[in-house]
Amino acid sequence: xxLLLSQALIWPVVLPLATAALCALAWHRPAIQRWIxxxxxxxxxxxxxLLLVQVETEGTQTVAFGSWPIPFGIVFVADRLGAAMALITxxxxxxxxxxxxADIRRRQEHAGFHPLYLGMIAGxxxxxxxxxxxxxxVWFEIMLITAMGLxxxxxxxTQLDGTIKYAVLNLLGxxxxxxxxxxxYGVTGxxxxxxxxxxxxxxxxxxxxxxxAAMFLVAFGIKAGYFPLFFWLPASYHTASIVVSAIFAGLxxxxxxxxxxRVFTLMFSVDEGGIRELVAVMAAGTMxxxxxxxxxxxxxxRILSFHIVSQIGYMMLGLAxxxxxxxxxxxxxxxxxxxxxxxxxxAAGAIYRxxxxxxxxxxxGLMGSHPILAxxxxxxxxxxxxxxxxxxxxxxxxxxDAAFADSAHWLAGVxxxxxxxxxxxxxxxxxxxxxxxPPLERKHxxxxxxxxxxxxxxxxxxxxxxxxxxxxxxLYADATATSLLDPKTYIEAVLGPQAGLDLGExx
Amino acid sequence: MNSxxxxxxxxxxxxxxxxxxxFILWRGxDEPGGGFVGGLVASMxxxxxxxxxxxxxxxxxxxxxxxxxxxxxxxxxFVSGLPGLLIDGSYLTHQWVFFPNGFKLGTTxxxxxxVYLVVLGGMLALVFRLYEDAP
Numbered sequence: 001x002x003l004l005l006s007q008a009l010i011w012p013v014v015l016p017l018a019t020a021a022l023c024a025l026a027w028h029r030p031a032i033q034r035w036i037x038x039x040x041x042x043x044x045x046x047x048x049x050l051l052l053v054q055v056e057t058e059g060t061q062t063v064a065f066g067s068w069p070i071p072f073g074i075v076f077v078a079d080r081l082g083a084a085m086a087l088i089t090x091x092x093x094x095x096x097x098x099x100x101x102a103d104i105r106r107r108q109e110h111a112g113f114h115p116l117y118l119g120m121i122a123g124x125x126x127x128x129x130x131x132x133x134x135x136x137x138v139w140f141e142i143m144l145i146t147a148m149g150l151x152x153x154x155x156x157x158t159q160l161d162g163t164i165k166y167a168v169l170n171l172l173g174x175x176x177x178x179x180x181x182x183x184x185y186g187v188t189g190x191x192x193x194x195x196x197x198x199x200x201x202x203x204x205x206x207x208x209x210x211x212x213a214a215m216f217l218v219a220f221g222i223k224a225g226y227f228p229l230f231f232w233l234p235a236s237y238h239t240a241s242i243v244v245s246a247i248f249a250g251l252x253x254x255x256x257x258x259x260x261x262r263v264f265t266l267m268f269s270v271d272e273g274g275i276r277e278l279v280a281v282m283a284a285g286t287m288x289x290x291x292x293x294x295x296x297x298x299x300x301x302r303i304l305s306f307h308i309v310s311q312i313g314y315m316m317l318g319l320a321x322x323x324x325x326x327x328x329x330x331x332x333x334x335x336x337x338x339x340x341x342x343x344x345x346x347a348a349g350a351i352y353r354x355x356x357x358x359x360x361x362x363x364x365g366l367m368g369s370h371p372i373l374a375x376x377x378x379x380x381x382x383x384x385x386x387x388x389x390x391x392x393x394x395x396x397x398x399x400x401d402a403a404f405a406d407s408a409h410w411l412a413g414v415x416x417x418x419x420x421x422x423x424x425x426x427x428x429x430x431x432x433x434x435x436x437x438p439p440l441e442r443k444h445x446x447x448x449x450x451x452x453x454x455x456x457x458x459x460x461x462x463x464x465x466x467x468x469x470x471x472x473x474x475l476y477a478d479a480t481a482t483s484l485l486d487p488k489t490y491i492e493a494v495l496g497p498q499a500g501l502d503l504g505e506x507x
Numbered sequence: 508m509n510s511x512x513x514x515x516x517x518x519x520x521x522x523x524x525x526x527x528x529x530f531i532l533w534r535g536x537d538e539p540g541g542g543f544v545g546g547l548v549a550s551m552x553x554x555x556x557x558x559x560x561x562x563x564x565x566x567x568x569x570x571x572x573x574x575x576x577x578x579x580x581x582x583x584x585f586v587s588g589l590p591g592l593l594i595d596g597s598y599l600t601h602q603w604v605f606f607p608n609g610f611k612l613g614t615t616x617x618x619x620x621x622v623y624l625v626v627l628g629g630m631l632a633l634v635f636r637l638y639e640d641a642p
Contacts, residue, residue, distance in 0.1 A: 014588075014598070017585060018582060020578070021582035021585060025579055027571075063597075064597070065597075066597070066601065067595070115578065
């Protein structure tokens with residue numbers, strides 16, 4: 001038991017992987033797969049909580065697989081950011097799996113939904129916890145392959161269309177990522193991220209390294225949906241079934257954001273080579289184009305997809321400023337956004353269950369017929385729009401306040417303006433789906449099952465908790481930002497105190 | 508494909524290729540080879556049967572669904588790391604048993620069999636589907 005605890009770092013990745021294998025073993029028995037999946041994800045949640053507690057009490061955790069000496073073997077590293085992301089992944093994966101009990105159809109289970117879903121969760125958790133840049137690429141590939149399977153699970157024409165759009169651009173992204181890793185390995189001779197951080201801080205700027213930084217930015221930008229690389233996202237997310245859309249909306253883009261945060265704090269700095277200006281312009285573009293795109297849409301899922309893009313812009317804003325306050329805001333924003341955005345997609349699924357349509361023009365009257373659903377939608381919607389005192393308000397406040405403090409007034413202005421337009425979008429869904437009298441009167445009200453309402457309520461409760469008691473979360477985000485901007489702690493945790501000393505002398 | 512010569516030789520080929528795949532898997536211990544290549548050869552052995560005698564027959568020979576086979580492989584990979592965790596507290600550190608005559612067995616073998624099964628299952632899931640869809 002003690003051994004299991006001492007290696008808490010591996011379980012958030014190994015457990016979903018083993019669970020995916022067990023589900024594949026029970027290929028013809030979807031009922032069994034369902035319970036294996038829920039059991040595995042519950043264990044993953046427990047392991048992630050354990051990991052977070054360990055990181056908080058003992059500092060950054062490191063594991064080298066197969067006892068290979070660092071930096072030659074593959075390492076997993078959990079610092080504050082990685083552990084928090086792993087925990088949020090586990091929370092979301094479990095909540096959405098419960099929602100799936102009511103939403104996933106028999107056909108989709110026979111097509112392998114559970115193994116693919118768990119495989120993707122393992123990929124996401126692996127990306128958050130790995131300390132090896134090539135290993136990060138492997139997790140990206142695992143995510144991509146399982147995501148393609150999940151997107152195309154119904155094998156309809158629209159889904160295949162969406163999947164191809166998704167696959168082509170994301171393959172391009174991962175290819176760029178692989179090329180960047182290859183060049184980086186050629187220049188530095190190491191793949192361990194902590195070691196890369198050490199070596200790169202000592203090496204002279206060169207054309208090759210500038211190219212690598214640009215390639216990383218583009219590769220992660222495609223994954224995360226940065227302007228001008230986001231257009232695949234609204235084109236593919238809405239074709240998937242709602243459970244898949246929800247987990248994609250919550251997690252997949254954030255892996256790209258996480259990877260940019262990791263690479264541009266630990267290995268490269270945004271201060272060098274005009275990256276800061278580039279990221280700032282991309283952040284503003286991401287915010288604006290996302291929110292404008294949403295304004296003209298009528299399909300709930302498309303509105304929400306465009307809003308993923310606009311919200312990603314706020315996180316980039318934090319990276320562009322790269323002050324401790326801005327980074328803390330961005331970290332807070334990521335956590336808030338993952339919960340809220342996935343919850344909104346789940347709400348869209350529940351609205352579909354209640355009205356039989358995703359088209360807002362055909363929906364209506366839910367306020368009277370489904371008041372609980374209305375309440376559960378209102379929490380994440382108001383939070384996304386940044387209405388105090390919900391989590392989105394604190395997130396936006398932290399980021400925009402940091403922008404003013406760093407006298408990046410135009411970025412702060414864009415952030416405020418986009419926040420206003422977000423209110424417009426959310427109120428559009430509210431008015432159309434909940435207040436308006438429905439264009440077609442239904443004879444029988446369609447019930448929304450408990451398995452849908454409970455996960456939404458739990459995610460809503462998390463949003464409310466962050467909103468009403470933001471202090472522990474803000475403190476955690478502050479500590480995370482401080483350690484992100486001081487890569488020495490990360491490097492020392494992996495390579496030992498000596499490496500940190502060398503680094504100190506260099507500076 | 509209704510060719511008697513092909514059908515008859517397919518069985519011989521199947522046995523030979525399967526034996527070769529297991530040899531490659533074993534050889535991969537210290538020399539070129541291993542689970543990945545072995546799994547590919549084994550999947551080709553079953554693909555020959557599927558081509559000669561039809562996919563339903565090949566599926567019956569396999570008995571379980573190809574994806575279950577792949578799942579078993581991933582699970583073996585997971586299990587192969589556990590002894591290391593329990594013995595010296597590091598996941599995937601492989602453990603060895605040495606015999607006096609120089610023969611050795613290790614948990615890497617379990618991992619490699621896992622790789623073999625993943626490749627076999629994954630390839631067959633693909634190949635069977637393609638052959639079934641072919642006119």
